[in-house]
Structure formats: C-alpha cells, structure tokens
Amino acid sequence: MKNKSTEKEIYIFKKFAKLCPYSISLNSIIKKEPPEPDISCSLLDGIIIAFELVEIIDEDLARSFNDSIRLKEAFNDELEQLEENFNNALIYIAFNKEILFRRKKNSIQKIINYLLTLDKTTEGEFKPKDLIDIVKFISISRGVIGPIIDVESFAWIDDPCEERIKRKFEKKYETESNNIELLSYYALQTKEPENILEYKLYSLKKFIKNNIKSSVFQRVWIYSARENRIIFVYPSC
Numbered sequence: 001m002k003n004k005s006t007e008k009e010i011y012i013f014k015k016f017a018k019l020c021p022y023s024i025s026l027n028s029i030i031k032k033e034p035p036e037p038d039i040s041c042s043l044l045d046g047i048i049i050a051f052e053l054v055e056i057i058d059e060d061l062a063r064s065f066n067d068s069i070r071l072k073e074a075f076n077d078e079l080e081q082l083e084e085n086f087n088n089a090l091i092y093i094a095f096n097k098e099i100l101f102r103r104k105k106n107s108i109q110k111i112i113n114y115l116l117t118l119d120k121t122t123e124g125e126f127k128p129k130d131l132i133d134i135v136k137f138i139s140i141s142r143g144v145i146g147p148i149i150d151v152e153s154f155a156w157i158d159d160p161c162e163e164r165i166k167r168k169f170e171k172k173y174e175t176e177s178n179n180i181e182l183l184s185y186y187a188l189q190t191k192e193p194e195n196i197l198e199y200k201l202y203s204l205k206k207f208i209k210n211n212i213k214s215s216v217f218q219r220v221w222i223y224s225a226r227e228n229r230i231i232f233v234y235p236s237c
Contacts, residue, residue: 050177056161086147169215
C-alpha cells in the first residue's frame with residue numbers, strides 16, 4: 001500500500017511531467033526505494049530517466065512563511081496611519097520567534113502607536129521597552145517611496161533549502177538509467193511577486209550552478225507545484 005509521502009511525490013511528479021519539455025510517458029512513472037532515485041520514468045522514445053525529489057520548503061516552513069505574508073497584509077491595511085511621518089521609510093519588524101501568529105497580529109496597533117511617537121527623520125534600529133515581550137527590534141531606513149512595512153520571515157531566514165540540495169548532491173544512487181536529475185519543488189508556499197522570489201532564490205541558484213558538476217545529477221529543476229510552474233532549470237533544456 002502506498003503511504004501518503006509516496007502518493008504526494010507521484011502526484012507532484014506527474015504534474016511536473018505534464019509541464020516539463022521532456023516527452024515523459026505518464027504510464028512509465030514508478031516510485032523507487034533507496035538506494036535508487038525516487039522516480040524512474042521513460043520518454044516516449046524509450047530512454048529511461050531517473051529523478052530524485054526534494055521538497056525545499058516543508059509544511060512547517062511554508063506555514064511560517066505564509067504567516068509572514070498575512071502579517072504584512074494586515075500591516076498594509078493600517079499604512080494610512082503612518083503616511084505623514086513615514087512616506088519615505090522602510091520599516092522592518094523582527095518579532096520574537098516564540099510568539100504565535102495571533103499574538104503578533106493583535107500587536108499591530110500597539111506597534112503602530114509606538115511608530116507614531118517617532119518623528120519624520122527617525123532612522124536606525126530600536127528595541128521599544130513596551131514591546132520587548134513581542135518584538136526583538138524595529139528597524140527604520142529612509143530613502144524609499146513609503147511607507148513600506150516588512151516583517152521577519154523565519155521560513156526564509158531559517159530555510160534549509162540549500163542544505164537539503166547539498167545533501168542530495170553528496171548522495172550516491174544505484175539506477176539503470178544513465179541520466180539522473182534532481183527535481184526540487186515547492187508544494188505549499190504562497191505566491192510572491194517575481195522580483196521577490198528571484199531575490200530569495202539567488203543564493204540557491206548560485207549554489208546549484210557552482211556545485212552540480214560534483215554531483216551525480218545532469219540537471220536540476222526548481223518547480224512550484226502550487227503554481228504548476230517551472231521556476232528554474234540548470235543547465236537549460
């Protein structure tokens with residue numbers, strides 16, 4: 001009987017197979033067990049390709065990341081209060097890590113009230129005493145079209161995606177295929193503007209390009225299952 005992890009990987013790979021430029025026979029897709037790569041499949045011309053799969057943001061990280069998006073949206077609903085003194089400011093808020101989402105959201109007006117005590121030229125990093133149990137620090141920088149509020153996203157600060165791919169690069173596999181590729185995928189992350197996603201993936205792409213030759217993989221893909229979109233492939237097809 002297939003477990004949930006196996007069913008998830010097959011489901012995601014079939015979505016990818018329909019989208020990628022290879023002519024993969026969907027009926028040929030087989031889930032394998034270590035030391036083989038996760039998936040074996042055949043192209044319509046009979047060539048066998050093996051794929052190792054790695055989820056580069058898991059459910060807990062995705063939930064943390066999504067919470068940060070929701071917090072930014074909640075702050076954005078209140079930006080009108082800050083327009084007079086912060087129309088040229090980027091305000092960055094780092095919450096204490098153990099604080100739950102509901103408490104963070106409930107503290108928004110309290111944080112805004114603190115910001116309203118500051119004048120139009122205030123810059124730097126601050127640790128308000130009245131917010132010490134909620135906020136690690138608040139950073140204010142000037143010179144942008146604001147006000148802009150950003151919040152710390154632990155999903156990305158602590159995100160081990162590069163480390164996960166590094167571990168895959170170091171593994172050895174046994175397979176009948178002469179071609180092994182790595183499919184790294186996002187399953188649950190919130191859709192972001194392209195420029196923000198590009199910024200966050202810059203380090204990961206650089207790592208792949210610099211290290212793929214030392215791995216067993218002929219090609220590495222980054223795929224968003226949620227958007228059904230290939231974000232990056234190296235080397236290009």
